Amino acid sequence: MNKRIQLTPGTPGPYKAMLALSAEVHSYAENAGLGKLTVELVKLRASQMNGCAFCLDMHSHETLKLGEDPRRIFVLDGWRETELFSDEERAALALTEEITRIGETQSVSDAVYAEATSVLTEDQYRAVAWLAVVINSFNRLAVTSHKPLPRKA
Template sequence: MTERIHLGKRVPEIYQAMAKLQAEVEKAAANAGVEQKLLELVKMRASQINHCAFCLDMHSHDAVQQGESPRRLYVLEGWRETELFNEQERAALALTEAMTNVATLHDVPDDVYDEATRVFDEAQYRAVAWEIIAINSWNRMCVTSHAPLPERAE
């Protein structure tokens, strides 16, 4: 694999701005009553679509640390085929897929938007949508840079 210029911490002002955005998104989500575990599912699903190994490694680890079931993470890509995910999680995952694939879809379909705004109040919807925007930005930075996985004790 070609070694790449790392975009992350090598430009500290921009990286810190991204980290601040992430902190603000998580604060808004907490204030709106959106569970951190749901946000980790959003991060995982976007990272699957974007093929971001670095983010998949990080967010699967974080999700398990927060009590997420490894089983749900194993089947996350096939979430529509199981009843393991609740109504809000399903709406968030559909919104994640639509927003992550917006270049192909050219829009977030009305049925996806309608379901998300049915199960989330306005503040919760904003927090979930901003999380999707943030993780897609992180994915693009890490994939473009070929960010290596951190050392982790198994």
């Protein structure tokens, strides 16, 4: 892979602002009662869709540290075909996928919106949407610059 200009080290101000935004969104998600594993699954699923190896590596490790069953990580791309995910997780994953594809679809479908709002509170819905926005932003930074994986996991 060709070496690329890294976007975060040379722009400490915007990167610190992104980190602060991420921390604020995580705090909001926690206060909304969104499960920590749901938060990490949102980040993993968006990162899968965006092909962000750096974020997949990071959030897979974070998810395992939280006690996630590796089997659920292995089948995350096919979550709809399993019974391994809770209603909250399924609603969050569907919403995350729609937000991640918004450039193609131009919308969150009425069906996904209805599903999400039937399972998630308004604050949880907002938290998932913001989590998806933030991880998609981080994915775009890492993929654009071909951010290398850490030497050691």
